[in-house]
Amino acid sequence: MKNLPLISVIIPVYNIMEYLPRCVHSVTAQTYQNLEILLVDDGSTDGSGELCDRLAKEDPRIKVFHKENGGSSSARNLGLRNARGECVGFVDSDDYMEPDTYEKLQRGMEETGAFIAQIGRDEIDEQGNALPDICTPPAEATLYSNKDFLKELLMHRGDCSFCTKLLRRDLFQGREFPVGKLNEDFFLLIQMLVDGEGVLSLPDRGYHVFYRLGSNSRKADKNEFSRVFADSVDNADVVSELVEKHFPELGDVAFRFGVFQRLEYLLHVPIPLMTKDNAFYVAVVKYLRKNWVKTIRNRILTKKNKIYATLFVIMPKGIRVLHKKWKRL
Numbered sequence: 001m002k003n004l005p006l007i008s009v010i011i012p013v014y015n016i017m018e019y020l021p022r023c024v025h026s027v028t029a030q031t032y033q034n035l036e037i038l039l040v041d042d043g044s045t046d047g048s049g050e051l052c053d054r055l056a057k058e059d060p061r062i063k064v065f066h067k068e069n070g071g072s073s074s075a076r077n078l079g080l081r082n083a084r085g086e087c088v089g090f091v092d093s094d095d096y097m098e099p100d101t102y103e104k105l106q107r108g109m110e111e112t113g114a115f116i117a118q119i120g121r122d123e124i125d126e127q128g129n130a131l132p133d134i135c136t137p138p139a140e141a142t143l144y145s146n147k148d149f150l151k152e153l154l155m156h157r158g159d160c161s162f163c164t165k166l167l168r169r170d171l172f173q174g175r176e177f178p179v180g181k182l183n184e185d186f187f188l189l190i191q192m193l194v195d196g197e198g199v200l201s202l203p204d205r206g207y208h209v210f211y212r213l214g215s216n217s218r219k220a221d222k223n224e225f226s227r228v229f230a231d232s233v234d235n236a237d238v239v240s241e242l243v244e245k246h247f248p249e250l251g252d253v254a255f256r257f258g259v260f261q262r263l264e265y266l267l268h269v270p271i272p273l274m275t276k277d278n279a280f281y282v283a284v285v286k287y288l289r290k291n292w293v294k295t296i297r298n299r300i301l302t303k304k305n306k307i308y309a310t311l312f313v314i315m316p317k318g319i320r321v322l323h324k325k326w327k328r329l
Contacts, residue, residue: 004034007102007166008085012075013052014042016093019210020051026096028059032103037062038079043069073177073184076162080172088169090162094210101206105166108200112143115196118165119206131211135159137203147247149199150190154239154250154257155300160186164207171195182231190239194246229265230280236261255291256300262288263308266316271324274317289313 009027013020027037039062041049049066056062065078076090087109089102105117120137122130135158144152152158162185171192177184193199236258243254262284266274274281288295288309295301295309311319 004032005086005106006084007032007035007087007089007106008038008079008083008169009035009089009091009102010038010040010076010079010083011091011093012040012042012072012079013044013048013093014069014072014075015044015046015048017046017048017051019094020048021055022096023091023093024055024062026099027091028061029099030097030102031100032106035061035102036083036085038082039064040075040079041066042071042075043067071179073179073181077176077179080169080176083169085169087166088172089166092163092209095163096208096210098204098206098208101204102166104202104204104206108141108202109166109168112198112200114143114198114200115168115171116165116192116198117200117202118159119202119204121159121161121164121207121209122205123209123211125211137205138201140203142201144199144201146193146197146199147250149201150193150243150247151250151253153186153190154253156260159201160189162189163209167192168196181234182228183235186232187235187238190235190242194242229261229268232261233258233265233280233284252298252300255294256298256305259288259291259295259298259301259309260305263305263312266312266320267308267323271317271320274320285312285316 011023011027016023024037024039027035037059039052039055041052041064043066049064052064052066056064063082065082067075067078072092080088087106089105091097101119105119108114108117121135123132123134125131137159149158153160175188175191178187181187236254240254240258243250265284269281276282292309292313296306298306301309
């Protein structure tokens, strides 16, 4: 393995004592051994930082960094600044991997020349039950052009998670994960699609997402939950500009994405926040009203999408109140 490229694996760590050993050991057990493993303790208060130090004594490839709490993005950015690998991978500290994951990803990149390779994932709950797929992997290895992969993302079929991917480190040159934002993987990934060429998607489910109650990476209060969808609307605006400049043939798809993300926001924003003094909410409704005709004529939006868009154009808050009552029934 000495002649193979070094892979830097970045693992943000925050208050994850119970599951961190399983995560780290799934990385140290990789059949691809030429790794450096960067554990970034993001100001843990439960002893996870000390556990990182103990795990580092088990394997010389593990390096530990301690920092004040700043969130997953800031932890990843610290890892990137200290990464030496030709390629970079990311793992969430409550997840785990199959032992041949990085071997398959690195070999796929080498054989195809892809600048990003991703593997399939599944979602497992605390009882070990498989949850419904968020993203369905392809039936066989598929090499996407950047444009086709972006289209998959905009049609909500693609996987934007960095945890399922191996990426050339030079893709991060001049780029970082946005601190304080949610849906940060999507934001950064779409910008990388204007560089290099080729995204390889493998069918194997090599990455296991572990959903647990109280997970710091997956829980959200009502305000944060609505912020997820607000950030998604912001991402749609970033997509619109990127598509116009680099992939103009995806204009209809990007418009569909922008409408869909705004409908998701209106379906999830807390009803008390649907007021005239909420500038973001007002801007979302204004966009749908201004683009209603274009929405109706869009060939990609579904009939259901168009019905919701029309209802929200007419009476957004009233529709949400009715929608909430209907869901209760």
